Amino acid sequence: MSESSLPAGAATETPLAGRWSARLTLGLLLAPALLWLLALIVLPHIDLALLSLRERVGPRQYVASLAQYRTFFAEPLYWHVFVRTAVMSVFATLLTLLLAFPIAWIIAKLARGRAASLLFILCLIPFWVSETVRTLGWMILLRESGVLPGLLMKLGLTSVPVELLYHDATILVGLVYTSLLFMLVPLISSLESLDNSLIEAAYDLGANGFAVLRTIVIPHAAPGITAGCIVVFMLTLGNYLTPTLLGGKNSQWFTEQIYTQFITRFNWEQGAAFGFLLLGLSTAIVIVGLRLSGQRFGEVMRRT
Amino acid sequence: MIPSLPRPFWLRTATAVYLIAFLAFLFLPLIVVAVFAFNDAPYPAPPWHGFTLDWFAGNATKGRVGLFQDQELLASIGTSCIVAVWVTLLSLVVGTCSAFLIERARFPGKQLLSIFMLAPLVIPGVILGISILAFASRVADLGEDLFSWELDFLRPGLPLVVLGQFSFIATIATLTISARLRRFDASLEEAALNLGASKFAVFMHILLPYLRPSLLGSAAISFLMSFADFNTTLMLVGSDSPLTVMMYGRMREGATPVLNAVSLFLMLASAVIAVSLMRGSGSRPRS
Numbered sequence: 001m002s003e004s005s006l007p008a009g010a011a012t013e014t015p016l017a018g019r020w021s022a023r024l025t026l027g028l029l030l031a032p033a034l035l036w037l038l039a040l041i042v043l044p045h046i047d048l049a050l051l052s053l054r055e056r057v058g059p060r061q062y063v064a065s066l067a068q069y070r071t072f073f074a075e076p077l078y079w080h081v082f083v084r085t086a087v088m089s090v091f092a093t094l095l096t097l098l099l100a101f102p103i104a105w106i107i108a109k110l111a112r113g114r115a116a117s118l119l120f121i122l123c124l125i126p127f128w129v130s131e132t133v134r135t136l137g138w139m140i141l142l143r144e145s146g147v148l149p150g151l152l153m154k155l156g157l158t159s160v161p162v163e164l165l166y167h168d169a170t171i172l173v174g175l176v177y178t179s180l181l182f183m184l185v186p187l188i189s190s191l192e193s194l195d196n197s198l199i200e201a202a203y204d205l206g207a208n209g210f211a212v213l214r215t216i217v218i219p220h221a222a223p224g225i226t227a228g229c230i231v232v233f234m235l236t237l238g239n240y241l242t243p244t245l246l247g248g249k250n251s252q253w254f255t256e257q258i259y260t261q262f263i264t265r266f267n268w269e270q271g272a273a274f275g276f277l278l279l280g281l282s283t284a285i286v287i288v289g290l291r292l293s294g295q296r297f298g299e300v301m302r303r304t
Numbered sequence: 305m306i307p308s309l310p311r312p313f314w315l316r317t318a319t320a321v322y323l324i325a326f327l328a329f330l331f332l333p334l335i336v337v338a339v340f341a342f343n344d345a346p347y348p349a350p351p352w353h354g355f356t357l358d359w360f361a362g363n364a365t366k367g368r369v370g371l372f373q374d375q376e377l378l379a380s381i382g383t384s385c386i387v388a389v390w391v392t393l394l395s396l397v398v399g400t401c402s403a404f405l406i407e408r409a410r411f412p413g414k415q416l417l418s419i420f421m422l423a424p425l426v427i428p429g430v431i432l433g434i435s436i437l438a439f440a441s442r443v444a445d446l447g448e449d450l451f452s453w454e455l456d457f458l459r460p461g462l463p464l465v466v467l468g469q470f471s472f473i474a475t476i477a478t479l480t481i482s483a484r485l486r487r488f489d490a491s492l493e494e495a496a497l498n499l500g501a502s503k504f505a506v507f508m509h510i511l512l513p514y515l516r517p518s519l520l521g522s523a524a525i526s527f528l529m530s531f532a533d534f535n536t537t538l539m540l541v542g543s544d545s546p547l548t549v550m551m552y553g554r555m556r557e558g559a560t561p562v563l564n565a566v567s568l569f570l571m572l573a574s575a576v577i578a579v580s581l582m583r584g585s586g587s588r589p590r591s
Contacts, residue, residue: 025503029405032398037420040471041427044435051438103326106319109306119323121582126330128574130532132551133567136348137333139555140340140564145349147336177329196306203309238428241534245555255430255535262434262539272438275431286426 052272068273078257078274085254086281088168089236092175096183096232097225099176104187109196120188127181135245138174139165142246166248174242179235183228190224191217226293233289234282254278334571341564348561359565371565380550381566383462387546388530390466391473395526396519398470399477406478407485424472433539436468461542468536473529477522484518485511524581528574 055065072078107119126134141147142164149161164170194217202212218225243253258278261271340348344356346368356362362370371377406418424432437460444458457463488511496506512519534548541549547570551563 026409026411029401029409030411031401033402033405033417033421036398036402036471036474037417040436040467041420041424041432044432044439045427047439047442048431048435099326102319102322106323110319112307122327123330125575125578126334128528128578129334129567129571130548130574131534132532132548132555133337133570134333136551136555136563136567137335137337140336140348141333143349145347147350150350177333180330196308199306200308234426234428238430238535240430240538241552245552255428258430258434259538262437268438271434275434278428279431282426282428 048272048275051269052276054269056269068270069277071270072273072277081252081257082254082277082281084252085237088171088175089233092172092179092236093229093233095172096176096179097229100180100183100187100228104184104191107184108188108191108194123184124181126177131178131241134177135174135242138170138177138246142170165246166250168247168250171243171247171251171253174246175236175239178239178242179232182231182235186224186227186231187221188224190221190227194220223293226289230286230289233285237278237282237285337564337567338571340561341568343561346560347558348564359561368560369562371562371569374562377547377550377562377566380545380547383544384531384546384548387462387466387469388527391469391530392523392526394466394470395474395477396523398474399481399522400515400519402474402478403482403485406482421475421478424475427472429472429533429535430539432471433468433536436464436471436536437539440464440467459542460540462544464540464542465537465546468540469530469533472536473526476529477526480522480525481515481518484515488514521581524577528577531570 052068053064053066054062055067057063072082103123107116107123111119139146142149144161144163144165146164149158149164152158153161198216198220199212202216207215238255240253240255240259243251244256247253254274255278258271258274261267261274337348341359342355342357344353344358358366358368358370360370361372362368363373402421406414406421440458444455447453447455447458492510492514493506496510497503501509532548534552537546537549538552545553547566551566554563
């Protein structure tokens with residue numbers, strides 16, 4: 001095609017006009033993104049930070065102070081719940097990893113073709129259903145008049161129906177259940193990229209299963225493991241529904257404290273400080289996890 | 305170990321047992337929810353009293369309010385749908401713009417912007433909720449004090465719920481759409497431009513059809529995520545409760561199997577969306 005057959009419009013468009021239209025396009029694309037991030041993410045968080053750093057001294061009178069954070073450390077109930085939430089989240093993350101790893105291995109390495117996709121879809125199905133519905137299922141299974149206590153009694157293991165709800169273990173089961181998929185997806189994608197011949201070679205050279213796992217599989221899957229753990233820990237820490245419903249009054253989850261301060265007591269300053277503490281812990285874990293595995297934020301997010 | 309290596313009998317058996325136990329763990333809660341929607345008893349608990357459709361069709365005269373007669377629940381489903389439609393529309397528009405911004409545009413501060421775009425995924429939903437609640441109230445207060453504007457949509461209620469859910473679902477839409485845009489063969493676009501198409505025509509006739517699967521996919525995911533969201537919604541909700549908040553309230557009080565009925569309805573609806581999505585994309589879905 002010769003140059004002259006180009007349409008008149010394209011040929012006569014001056015460089016200046018072109019630059020203007022490019023600027024206009026950029027502006028039109030930037031506006032929604034900036035509006036979204038500024039109005040709903042950046043400014044609200046700055047506002048939340050300011051809110052947490054002030055104290056009410058009279059009607060509509062506030063002074064800047066660290067009182068909200070001081071209350072957190074001075075009141076054992078608050079930081080106990082905070083530490084408890086963090087520790088339980090660590091347990092839930094490790095349990096999820098242990099449970100999900102063999103399944104990821106089966107899907108990525110043992111099952112082939114259609115069987116592997118079918119298994120993956122089976123694992124995916126429960127997560128298309130909302131967390132409320134899944135928690136309802138666990139409540140029907142575990143409560144005193146529920147399915148499992150009845151079964152235990154029929155089997156003669158217990159003489160009276162036992163209450164399986166409202167224990168720490170129940171909360172862990174619920175949290176692991178909700179988190180499984182977020183562990184499975186990064187694990188499967190990192191295991192799929194592991195070359196089988198490496199494992200065969202190690203085996204031929206006399207390594208046993210444990211040695212292969214420790215020296216080949218885990219180092220290779222490390223990025224996937226980190227990505228999964230970060231996401232699961234974050235989601236667990238910020239979960240509200242599962243701990244409050246499965247743990248009942250004993251749940252003592254930190255998000256519940258935030259809700260109580262914000263909505264029930266209308267003490268926004270205290271609630272904002274709690275919010276920032278939770279955000280700080282969550283962010284710290286993300287940063288440490290990324291440092292440990294030498295990955296970048298964007299890569300991890302794309303994996304999941 | 306892998307199939308090409310010898311696996312002892314005990315290992316194969318253990319693998320199979322583990323797989324079956326795992327699948328049972330995954331599906332048991334869902335099966336129980338579905339089964340007890342049909343139990344002829346006032347509570348979703350064993351023993352089995354026989355099959356009934358009361359929890360779907362029953363009305364007050366029978367002493368059992370079924371799903372189709374439960375105005376409160378039906379209204380909350382309607383509320384959830386309205387919210388989800390708005391969130392989906394907003395997320396698609398902003399997600400498409402942001403995807404082009406990340407994949408195509410060049411401007412200073414782009415790196416920073418793309419990090420900020422991912423941030424909503426690492427901020428716990430509860431905190432997104434309270435920060436938006438606090439900021440919206442401050443803006444509304446300012447408007448009232450300075451200009452005596454009544455900015456009611458910035459008080460807890462459905463518009464705030466839409467904004468709160470949109471704030472993180474937009475990230476997911478952006479990631480889905482930009483993943484497909486990245487694989488676009490630029491020569492198609494160049495060819496069209498060479499043949500005299502305007503930029504707008506290229507967008508409408510080449511880029512949009514190419515992006516269609518990812519647009520449909522992110523629409524479905526946005527809708528489902530909005531419908532299922534609890535954390536952010538709980539903080540921003542006003543007098544009209546979406547379904548998840550309504551169900552949560554009733555679950556704390558110990559509800560009748562009408563909740564099982566509505567759950568079964570939700571499972572079927574999401575199954576329909578999931579299956580049509582898999583058919584549409586033809587590839588393995590990733591959430």
